[in-house]
Amino acid sequence: MKFLAIIFFILLTSCEKMKPEDYKDTKPEMKIEEYFLGNVKAWGIFQGRSGVVKRQFTATMNGSFDKENFILNENFNWNDGEKQSRKWTIKKIGKNKYEGTAADVVGIAKGTSYGSAFKFEYNLLIPFKDKKIKVRFDDWIFKQDEEVAINRATITKFGFKVGELTVFFLKN
Secondary structure (H helix, E strand, O other): OHHHHHHHHHHHHHOOOOOHHHHOOOOOOOOHHHHOEEEEEEEEEEEEOOOOEEEEEEEEEEEEEOOOOEEEEEEEEEOOOOEEEEEEEEEEOOOOEEEEEOOOEEEEEEEEEEOOEEEEEEEEEEEEOOEEEEEEEEEEEEEOOOOEEEEEEEEEEOOEEEEEEEEEEEEO
């Protein structure tokens, strides 16, 4: 009986997930509309589900405001020669809540910000074998100081992890 209780406890605690609210008292505060305002440079890696680095990239980003929304332009240069661009339109819809759209995002991205953490969840169409497939991004950005932020994203398909993205941001 003791063995079953231990197994149950392990299963129960292994399902625990981070929540943005867990970071409400951390500093410095990550407000994406402030951190990404202007020019930001990024370096990143994509790891497959086994952890092997499959691709690397550099990126430039520029954020600005139109009348109502925060606009974030992203330009990626992958080490295999592929170039990608994405234009986010992000709206703050509450004290800690955001919604975002982009041409390759299916539906509306949901964002939550507390303390030094920002979580963005969305479905993204990515190129795969001459077609586009829909994957789910669970994207976390942690602000380190006024210049540096680190991003960790888990990418899933049908609930199974297909890869992870790690990105280092430097505000110019």
